[in-house]
Amino acid sequence: GTLLGQFSIGGMTCATCVNSVEGILRNLPGVKKAVVALATSLGEVEYDPLVISKDEIVNAIEDAGFEASLVQ
Ligand code: 9UX
Numbered sequence: 001g002t003l004l005g006q007f008s009i010g011g012m013t014c015a016t017c018v019n020s021v022e023g024i025l026r027n028l029p030g031v032k033k034a035v036v037a038l039a040t041s042l043g044e045v046e047y048d049p050l051v052i053s054k055d056e057i058v059n060a061i062e063d064a065g066f067e068a069s070l071v072q
Contacts, residue, residue, distance in 0.1 A: 002032060005054050007043045009036065010067035017066075024064050028052055042071065 012018055018036045021043065025034035030051025036043040045057060054070050061068035 001048070001050075002046050003049050005045045005047060005057060006071040007045065007058065007061065008069050008071050009041050009043050009061060012036070012038055012041060012066060014038075021061060021064065021066060024060055025057070028057065028060055031057070043068075 009021060012021060015038065018038050022034050022036045025031050025036070025043065025045055028047075030048040031045055032048065033046040034043060043061075047057065058068045058070060
C-alpha cells in the first residue's frame, strides 16, 4: 500500500534547496513520489510504510541540513 505524508520543511530559501530536498526524498527506498513547495514549506510524499517510516523520512531531511516535522 501507499500512504501520503505531509511534512513541514524549514531552511529552504531557494529553488535549488527545493530540488535538493526532492532529490533526497525521491532517492529514499520506499518513496514513490515527492513534491516540495518553497512557498508553503511543505513536502508531500507518497511512500510505502512497509519500507520506510515517517520518522525515517523526517530524519533523512534533517540529515541534509534542513528542519522537518510531520504535518499529517
Ligand atoms: Mo542556494 Mo538554497 O546556496 O539554500 S541552495 S539558497
